[in-house]
Amino acid sequence: MTRYGYIRTSTKEQNADLQRIALVGARVTDIFIDEGVSGTLASRPDWDVLMRVLKEGDEVYVWKFDRIGRNTMNVLEAVKAITGKGATFHSLTERIDTSGPMGEAMLTIMAAFAQLERDTIAERTRAGLEAAKAKGKVGGRPSVVDAKKLTTIRSLVASGDHSRADIARMVGISPATLYRVIQTL
Incomplete structure (x- = not known):
């Protein structure tokens, strides 16, 4: 043994x-x-x-x-x-x-x-997230693209005078973030 x-x-x-x-x-x-x-x-x-x-x-x-x-x-x-x-x-x-x-x-x-116990904790977490969402609160990381940056991105993309990499550099965001933003325009 x-x-x-x-x-x-x-x-x-x-x-x-x-x-x-x-x-x-x-x-x-x-x-x-x-x-x-x-x-x-x-x-x-x-x-x-x-x-x-x-x-x-x-x-x-x-x-x-x-x-x-x-x-x-x-x-x-x-x-x-x-x-x-x-x-x-x-x-x-x-x-x-x-x-x-x-x-x-x-x-x-x-x-x-x-x-x-684990299921109850998970259920409470889901309920809390739903309650916050109903109050207009969004979980997760805050966006790096505010309204001002979004306006700038729209005008730069519409002008067609700058590459995507240049626009990202000018606005101060990563190219990947820029591409995600452009998909929502």
Whole structure:
């Protein structure tokens, strides 16, 4: 029996120390780390290696179960892959242990609530954006082309005396921005 740990961060900038400390405290013998890898990806380099070396009687520990997947289906499929090899899954934060039927049931319930939380946040974000749009607020980066620049661009393009590159330089915008503006004229 081997105790394996699995760490995943979504970006390279995220710090995995908290996960590592928790796994070392759980006395794992080998830790697999995927840094800068989305939890939605079915294939993750170190996760794939872990799945290849995993055998019956082994244990897989994670700091939180969302480290093995970003939604209910991802988490449940990952746990199924672990238990399908005769190994057990342990989530330290949620205190989930699939060595018994209660642990598996709790995992399913916890994963469902985590998915509900993510979906609720996404729904609130969409509602907030729609409310702002209804009030006339537009999200995103402010345009570099104000009304004055737009008038200048229109007259320079209409004159036909200047190249697109010259117009962009004269107005103080990139040629790519100029071409986008011209398409809307």
